[in-house]
Amino acid sequence: xxxxxxxxxxxxxxCMNHLPVxxxxxxxxxSAVPGLxxxxxxxxxxxxxxxxxxxxxxDRVFQEQGKNALQYTTTDGYLPLRxxxxxxxxxxxxxxxxxxEIQIVNGSQQSLDLVAKILTNPGDTILIERxxxxxxxxxxxxxxxxxxxxxxxxxxxxxxxxxxxxFEDNPVFFYGIPNSQNPSGLTWSDKRRREVAxxxxxxxxxxxxxxxxxELFFDGKPRQPVMRYNPEKTMLSGSFSKIIAPGxxxxxxxxxxxxxxxxxxxxxxxxLHSNLFSQMILTEYIQTHDIDKNSRQMAxxxxxxxxxxxxxxxxxxxxTIDHTRPVGGMFMMLTLPDSMHSMExxxxxxxxxVAVMPGIPFYTDDGGCRTIxxxxxxxxxxxxxxxxxxxxxxxx
Amino acid sequence: xxxxxxxxxxxxxxCMNHLPVxxxxxxxxxSAVPGLxxxxxxxxxxxxxxxxxxxxxxDRVFQEQGKNALQYTTTDGYLPLRxxxxxxxxxxxxxxxxxxEIQIVNGSQQSLDLVAKILTNPGDTILIERxxxxxxxxxxxxxxxxxxxxxxxxxxxxxxxxxxxxFEDNPVFFYGIPNSQNPSGLTWSDKRRREVAxxxxxxxxxxxxxxxxxELFFDGKPRQPVMRYNPEKTMLSGSFSKIIAPGxxxxxxxxxxxxxxxxxxxxxxxxLHSNLFSQMILTEYIQTHDIDKNSRQMAxxxxxxxxxxxxxxxxxxxxTIDHTRPVGGMFMMLTLPDSMHSMExxxxxxxxxVAVMPGIPFYTDDGGCRTIxxxxxxxxxxxxxxxxxxxxxxxx
Numbered sequence: 001x002x003x004x005x006x007x008x009x010x011x012x013x014x015c016m017n018h019l020p021v022x023x024x025x026x027x028x029x030x031s032a033v034p035g036l037x038x039x040x041x042x043x044x045x046x047x048x049x050x051x052x053x054x055x056x057x058x059d060r061v062f063q064e065q066g067k068n069a070l071q072y073t074t075t076d077g078y079l080p081l082r083x084x085x086x087x088x089x090x091x092x093x094x095x096x097x098x099x100x101e102i103q104i105v106n107g108s109q110q111s112l113d114l115v116a117k118i119l120t121n122p123g124d125t126i127l128i129e130r131x132x133x134x135x136x137x138x139x140x141x142x143x144x145x146x147x148x149x150x151x152x153x154x155x156x157x158x159x160x161x162x163x164x165x166x167f168e169d170n171p172v173f174f175y176g177i178p179n180s181q182n183p184s185g186l187t188w189s190d191k192r193r194r195e196v197a198x199x200x201x202x203x204x205x206x207x208x209x210x211x212x213x214x215e216l217f218f219d220g221k222p223r224q225p226v227m228r229y230n231p232e233k234t235m236l237s238g239s240f241s242k243i244i245a246p247g248x249x250x251x252x253x254x255x256x257x258x259x260x261x262x263x264x265x266x267x268x269x270x271x272l273h274s275n276l277f278s279q280m281i282l283t284e285y286i287q288t289h290d291i292d293k294n295s296r297q298m299a300x301x302x303x304x305x306x307x308x309x310x311x312x313x314x315x316x317x318x319x320t321i322d323h324t325r326p327v328g329g330m331f332m333m334l335t336l337p338d339s340m341h342s343m344e345x346x347x348x349x350x351x352x353x354v355a356v357m358p359g360i361p362f363y364t365d366d367g368g369c370r371t372i373x374x375x376x377x378x379x380x381x382x383x384x385x386x387x388x389x390x391x392x393x394x395x396x
Numbered sequence: 397x398x399x400x401x402x403x404x405x406x407x408x409x410x411c412m413n414h415l416p417v418x419x420x421x422x423x424x425x426x427s428a429v430p431g432l433x434x435x436x437x438x439x440x441x442x443x444x445x446x447x448x449x450x451x452x453x454x455d456r457v458f459q460e461q462g463k464n465a466l467q468y469t470t471t472d473g474y475l476p477l478r479x480x481x482x483x484x485x486x487x488x489x490x491x492x493x494x495x496x497e498i499q500i501v502n503g504s505q506q507s508l509d510l511v512a513k514i515l516t517n518p519g520d521t522i523l524i525e526r527x528x529x530x531x532x533x534x535x536x537x538x539x540x541x542x543x544x545x546x547x548x549x550x551x552x553x554x555x556x557x558x559x560x561x562x563f564e565d566n567p568v569f570f571y572g573i574p575n576s577q578n579p580s581g582l583t584w585s586d587k588r589r590r591e592v593a594x595x596x597x598x599x600x601x602x603x604x605x606x607x608x609x610x611e612l613f614f615d616g617k618p619r620q621p622v623m624r625y626n627p628e629k630t631m632l633s634g635s636f637s638k639i640i641a642p643g644x645x646x647x648x649x650x651x652x653x654x655x656x657x658x659x660x661x662x663x664x665x666x667x668l669h670s671n672l673f674s675q676m677i678l679t680e681y682i683q684t685h686d687i688d689k690n691s692r693q694m695a696x697x698x699x700x701x702x703x704x705x706x707x708x709x710x711x712x713x714x715x716t717i718d719h720t721r722p723v724g725g726m727f728m729m730l731t732l733p734d735s736m737h738s739m740e741x742x743x744x745x746x747x748x749x750v751a752v753m754p755g756i757p758f759y760t761d762d763g764g765c766r767t768i769x770x771x772x773x774x775x776x777x778x779x780x781x782x783x784x785x786x787x788x789x790x791x792x
Binding site: 009010011012013014015016019022042043044046047049051054055058059062066067068069070071072073105106107109110112113117118119120121124135138139141142143172204206241245246247248249256258259262265266268269270271272273274275276277278 | 442464516
């Protein structure tokens with residue numbers, strides 16, 4: 001039983017030495033500090049979770065197929081749920097997506113991990129919007145890619161930069177969030193979507209279209225995904241986390257058959273299958289409730305909060321601070337004057353009782369010192385007012 | 397929106413070209429063929445799932461903390477659940493394991509993926525029992541290791557082979573299932589556990605101890621894990637899949653702090669956190685039910701089925717067929733005479749209406765042609781009798 005003297009040393013895979021600083025878990029912890037108003041996280045407002053409806057759905061699952069719900073199942077996911085997802089694409093967007101083209105995952109985050117896993121060799125280039133979603137940067141980093149950031153203009157990713165990068169870097173995929181991007185809050189124009197789809201046709205680069213916020217447009221109107229214009233070159237991921245409940249950890253990905261086969265294989269190795277009980281609850285819930293109505297109510301409320309926050313940026317913060325104008329989703333971005341650093345705002349904000357998200361983890365280069373992400377979905381109007389007042393003190 | 401002519405070609409990561417043939421999903425599908433008796437799968441008997449008790453637990457979670465259960469949470473897992481796991485280690489095995497040493501995962505399979513992810517560079521050696529668990533081989537393969545198989549003797553992995561491999565191959569970890577191994581059904585002696593723990597002290601190789609079956613010993617007596625004898629060099633994984641319900645996809649891993657930190661980082665990137673609703677249901681269920689009693693009843697029933705199957709191997713199959721003598725778990729292994737191939741038995745069995753699991757996917761070399769895995773947990777006594785009669789026809 002001898003334990004040799006001294007502390008053991010552990011050897012880790014090289015990827016562990018190439019990870020960015022992690023902010024995600026820190027954010028969840030900050031959000032639990034009493035009295036702190038947090039614009040730093042990315043939580044949906046739990047008051048919109050339909051507890052009663054979800055409980056009724058769970059009751060029915062227990063009653064009608066309890067033992068099945070608790071047993072192992074196949075990797076691809078519960079077929080009736082994939083059918084509901086397929087029907088919703090048809091109804092909302094007029095898209096013909098067969099249930100067989102869909103794989104269920106544990107929320108969008110798992111798609112990020114598995115797409116990178118099946119497509120990326122160390123040193124391969126991944127294109128990503130600049131700024132890009134930090135959860136994606138985190139997931140992709142484990143596969144040791146070279147990141148190449150694409151700056152946006154008002155319509156979406158700069159098309160000339162994109163062209164140059166596509167042909168110079170031979171990237172394996174381009175990751176983007178065309179609907180209410182996280183962190184910027186920007187939405188791509190339809191024209192830009194078509195242009196991106198068109199350009200990809202000439203390359204062996206896939207587009208990874210992350211659509212977590214497409215059902216939260218303030219005007220209630222859906223936007224066509226890039227996938228519509230080039231399905232063979234696009235993987236499209238979606239999630240119930242923002243519109244029903246994140247705790248159920250259920251999302252999906254639609255991909256071209258050959259890609260989906262590889263993805264399914266990786267999913268099986270990763271955790272066999274997603275939580276079947278949750279998949280059945282969601283299916284039952286979708287079949288018996290108007291979930292579009294709920295997400296419209298949510299979007300209307302988020303719009304109100306976004307407007308209050310935008311107005312307060314203008315009223316309370318220095319004129320030198322610019323902000324994006326979201327048309328949906330949960331986030332907006334501020335650009336600071338050169339005299340201020342985003343980490344300084346973050347630390348001073350915490351002291352004042354308000355948390356903002358510094359831009360740094362959204363950049364794969366040394367960017368983010370002049371940008372801040374604000375979340376407007378998780379705070380009430382009162383909290384937004386108080387929080388913005390506290391934030392204004394930071395700039396005095 | 398031009399789609400260029402011809403089928404697009406996709407580029408995949410190199411690991412995709414190095415995966416073994418997959419059997420897992422195929423098995424779940426076979427298990428749905430009507431009339432077929434399957435000894436090929438690895439399902440627990442769903443009649444032991446305590447539907448009523450789990451529903452009552454779910455009701456309470458909805459009632460008392462519904463909104464929290466449906467919201468995002470931290471990566472490490474629901475603290476009260478980790479506390480229950482810690483308490484059970486103390487009560488069952490006298491082990492002091494702090495809840496902080498435990499990370500919740502989506503069933504043991506996710507631990508397999510993430511451990512390999514944080515420890516393995518392409519070309520690194522992973523030691524694994526020969527035969528070894530196919531789900532582990534599958535998960536590890538994505539990280540392109542070199543596998544090195546350790547044959548067992550009656551007490552566990554051959555200690556001389558292990559020593560040689562440890563010093564010649566400098567492996568990153570050794571993966572094994574000391575309790576009722578899948579696929580062999582073998583259980584390591586306590587002496588061997590101590591020897592393995594001792595040997596590892598002199599190396600930088602970690603032991604990955606997969607304990608999915610430790611609560612299903614027929615005699616109801618727990619065995620001390622290797623971890624007890626060398627906690628700094630051992631990662632110990634467990635699961636509720638075999639003793640409560642696999643559909644809830646909840647397992648855990650206990651690892652030394654430095655390793656757990658890396659693991660937690662990988663878990664966050666992989667899917668943020670495991671299903672919180674299921675974690676809360678399990679916590680409530682464990683706090684209000686005697687789950688040890690249920691697993692003892694399960695083990696007693698499995699023992700009966702194992703004995704019937706063992707007797708029928710002797711009575712119905714040729715004398716040239718040898719079998720292991722499990723003292724717990726869900727599997728036994730048959731060794732065929734040189735004149736028969738395991739794939740032949742598999743294909744002929746399907747035609748006769750009985751599915752067995754050929755040994756091939758449990759070997760990382762060209763082994764497995766003379767071995768077959770039989771599952772005895774998922775079939776009733778009657779099904780075992782009928783299935784073994786059908787199997788006997790294959791050998792006529």
